[in-house]
Amino acid sequence: MASSGILVSRISQGNNHQSRARHGARGQVGLDPKRKKQRVYNMTRPAHLVLARKYRPLKFSEVVEQATAVRALQNAALEDRIGSAYLFFGPRGVGKTTIARILARRINCTNPQKGEPCNECESCKSIIDGRSLDVIEIDAASNRRIEDVRELRENVKFQPMNSKRKVYIIDEVHMLTTESFNALLKTLEEPPEHAAFVLATTELNKVPETILSRCQVFTFRKVPLHRVQEYMAHICKTEKIEAENDALFWIARKGDGSVRDSLSFLEQAISFCGNNVTAEKVRELAGVYPLELFLKLTELLMDPQTPSQELASPVMEIFDQGGDLNRFIWDYLDHLRILRYIRSGVEDSDFLGIPGSQIQNIKSRALNFDPARISLIFDEIHGLLTTAFFLKLRNSYESRILIEMELLKIHDRLKKPSVSALLSKIQKLSVSLAGQDSRRSEDLMADLTEDASQSATQQPGAGAGPAASNFRSPTAPGTRPGGSQGPSSAHSTDPNANQRNSGPAGAQNSGNDSQKSGQSDSIPIEDELQKQFLGTMVDPDSVPHEPDE
Template sequence: MSNFLVTARKWRPQKFEEVVGQEHITTTLKNAIKNNRIAHAYLFAGPRGVGKTTTARILAKVLNCLNPLDGEPCNECEMCKSFHNSQSLDVIEIDGASNRRIEEIRSLRESVKYAPAKGKYKVYIIDEVHMLTPESFNALLKTLEEPPEHTLFIFATTDVHKVPLTIVSRCQRFDFRRIELNTIKDLLSKIAEAEGIQIDDTALSLIAKKADGALRDAESLFDQIISYSGKKVNSEEISQMLNLIDQDIYFRISDAILSKDYNAAFEVTRTIYDNGWNFIDFLNELNEHFRNIFTVVLRKSTDLVEAAELYKEKYLLYKDSFSESDLLRILTFINKTQYEIKSATDQRLKIEIALCQLIGLEKTATISDIIKQISSTPVNRNIDSSPIQNKTQKTSNVRPAYKEEVNVPEVKKFVAPSPKDEKELKGIISKWNEFVEQVKSEKLFFGSLLNKTNPIEFIDNRIVLEVEHPDDFDIINDHKNYLEQKTKEIFGKKIEFNISNAGNSAKSEELNTLAKAVIDKLGGKKI
C-alpha cells in the first residue's frame, strides 16, 4: 500500500512563521509567549481551511517545547517529537461535534484537575466548539473562568455567532481571515516546484479562485488535479476536469456590447448549454467580470482584479471603452437577471434574451455632457423681434404672463449713475449683504429668495432687482411694505423695490436650445 500523504497534511506548517495569511495572529501569539503573557483560554474564529487548528497545534506545541526560540517551537526536543508522533499526553484534541453532550464535558472538567504528564501545560483543543449543547457550555463556564494554572483551552469554530457570549467573554478572541488569491498562488507555486510539477500562472489562478480563500481547499484541488494531469498541468485540463466556465466567454460578451454583435448572445448561450455549465454560475462570473472592468475604468489599473496576468492585460484594454454610468447600468441589469433566472422555466431562453438586452443597451450621455456640447456650439442671438411684436399687437386680449398688479418696469438699457449716485449706490451695495442676512433671520424662505436676486440699478431711492425666476415677482411684490420698512432700519431711509426682467429673453433662448438638445440626445418629447 502506498504511503501517499495529501498536500494539506504533508505541508502543514510546523512554526508560526510558516502560517500564511494570518500574520496579525501569529505575531501576537509569538509576542505573548516571549513576554510570558499567556492567557488561559483562546478562541480562534474564521472560515474553513485558513489555519485555525494548525495555529492551535503550534501554540500547544511551543508552550510545552523544552527549547523554544523567539516564540517558535524547536521541533527537535523530546516534547516536540512526541507531539509530531501524536504520543503527547499533555495535548488533548476534542471534536466538538462528536463530544457535544454534557457527560463528555463533565469528564473533561474532572480531568483538568490533574497535572500534565511531562510538559508545562495541559492543553485542550476543542474543534468546532459551536457544536456543543447549551448545557455543555454551561457546565464549562466555571472551569473556563478559573482553570488550574497548568491548564489551557483553545477553541476553534467556523461559526462564532453560535458560541454563547459568556464563553466568548472568557477567552482571547482571534479572527482568522480569508487568504488572498495571490498568497495561495505563491504557496502552491512553491509546493509545485518542490514536488517537481510544472504548472502555469493561469492554472494556479483557477485553483486559488475556486478555493475561495481556503488554503486547505486549494491544496485538495491541487492533489486532485495532479492525479488527473500528472506532472504537467495546464489551465485547459483544469477547466475540463472541474467543469469551469471558460473565462474568454465573458470577454466575448463585453466585446459584443461594444460592437453591438447580437449573434454573440446566441453563440455564447449555446456554448454554455452544450458544455453543461450552470447558468446561475455563469451570471455570477459575468457579474464579477464587469465588476473588474468597473475597477479598471475607475482606477486605470488592475490592482483590485483577482485574475491571472493574462486576463489582467485584457482588462486593461477596456479602461477607456466603457463609462461609469454604463457599467452601473450593466451591473444593475445582471443583478436583476440573477434574481429572475431562479424562477425562470426556461433558463436558456432567459439568458439569450438577457444577453441581447445587454448588447442592445445604448451609451448614456449626462446632462453635463449635453450642456458642454451646447456651450461649444455657437448660438445665433440676432433674433428679429418684429414678428413677435406683430403677434403681440394682434393678440392684445391674451392674458399677460404675470399678474397685472405687479409693477415690472422696463429697463431697456442700464444708465450709468452720476458720481453722486454712484457713491450712494456703493454705500447701499456695501450694506446689501447685511440687509439680506437680517431678512433671513426673520423670514428664512423669503431671505433665501432675496439672496438670489441681483441689484442692478439705483435711481431716486429705488433699487432695481434682477430676479432668477419669474414667479419671484409675486413673492417680492407681496413683501414690498416689509422690505421698505426694513430698509429704513438698515440703510436709514425707505427704499422702493422694483423688478427687472432683463436678460430673460437670452435665458429663454438658451433653455429652448437645451430642451431641443435633450430631446435629440435622450429621445424625449416636448410637452
C-alpha cells in the same frame, strides 16, 4: 435430530473449507518467496502524504500570514504569560488548529528556542506524531452532548503524565449545545494550573458571550491571493513541479483565501496535469468560463445590429454542454464588475481577481465600452437573478428561457440613445459652434438631430412631428424671455442699421449685444434637448413677458 445433524455437518464442512483455504494460502506464500517479499514490501511502503499535511507548519515562523496571533502568542511564551483559555475565530483553512498545535508544543517543549518549539525533544515528537496523552483534540461536532463535557471536567483534574501542562484543543466549538456551554463555564473561568484550553470556531456569533468573556479572542483572516500564490510556487519548486503563474493564480482564487483548500486543489491539478500545470488545464478543471465568451457576449449586447439568434448563441452553447447557467450568470456579473473597474483605470490583479495578462486583454478590447451601459447591463442581469429566485426554477431549460429573453430585452434597451451620449454630442456641438472645430459641426448636428428624433418617437407625450422640423438653426437662436436680444438681431435687413450703430452709443450697444450673444450660444441647444428628449413642447419664445414695475 436429523436436521440438527445436517446442520452440524454443514458447519463442519464450512470450517474445514476455511481451514484449507488458510493453509493453502500460507503454503503458496511459503513456496513462492518472491510473492512473499512483494507482499511484505507493499505492507511496509509509506502511504502518500497530501500536500496540505506534508507542508503543515511546525513553527510560528512558517505560518502563512496571521501575524497578529503569532506575535501575541510568541510574546506570551517568551514572558511565560500563557493564558488559560484562547479562542481562535476565522474562516476555514487559515491556520487555527495548526497554531493551536504549535502553541501546545511550545508550552510543553523542554528545549524551547525563544518563542518557537524545538520539535526535537520527546514531548514535541509525541505531539507531532499524535501519541501524546497530554494534548487532547476534541471535535465538538461529534462530542457536543453535556455528558461529553462532564467527562472532560472530570479528566481535567488529573495531572499531566509526561508534559508540563495539559492542553485541550476543542475544534468547531460553536457546535456545542447550550447545556454543554453552561457546563464548561466554570472550568474555563477557573481551570487547574496544569491545564490550558484552545477553542476554535468559524462562527463566532454562535458562541455565547459568557464563553467569549472568559477567553482571549484572536481573529484569523483570509490569506491574500498573491501570498497564497507565492506559497504554492515555493511548494511546486520543492516538489520539482512546473506550474505557470496564471495556473497558480486560478488555484489560489479557487481556494478563496484558504491555504488548505488551495493546496488540496493544487494536489488535484497535479493529478490532472502531471508535472506541468498549465493555466488552460486548471481553468478546465475548475470549470471557469473562458474570458472570450464574456467579451463576445458584451460586444453583442453593445452592437445594435446584432441578430437575436446570434445574441442567444453563448447561452445555447453552455446549455448544450451541460453547464451551470446559474454560475454562468454570477461569473458574468463578476466580469461586468471587472469591466467597470478597468474602464475607471483600476488594474490591481488581487482586487479584480484575474491574472495580469487578462487585464491587458480586457483593457484593449473594452476601449469602446460605455461605462454607463456596463452598469445598466449589470443592473438588469442582477434583476434576472432576483426573478429566478422568486420563480424557483426547477431545471436548466427554464433558466435558459429566462436568460435569453432578458438578453433580448437588454439589447433592445441599449439601442436607445443614452443621456450620456446625448450630452457628449451636445458638448462637442457647443465646441464646434464656438469656432474651435467648425469642420465637424455639420456632422455633429446631424447626429444630434437623429438622436433627438429617435427619442421623440420612443418617449410618450413627445411631439408627433419629426424632430428636425422643430429644431432651430444654431446660427439664429432667437431671443430669450425677459427681452434679451439674440444674435439674429446683428443680421437685420434694415439698411440704416449700420448708421445707427456707428456712434459711440451704438458701439457700446453692439458690444453688449455681442457679449449677450456669446453667453446664449448654447441656450437653443438646451431648449431643443428639453423639448425633444424630455418631451416638453413649450417654446420659450411663446411665453409672455412680465410687465416692468
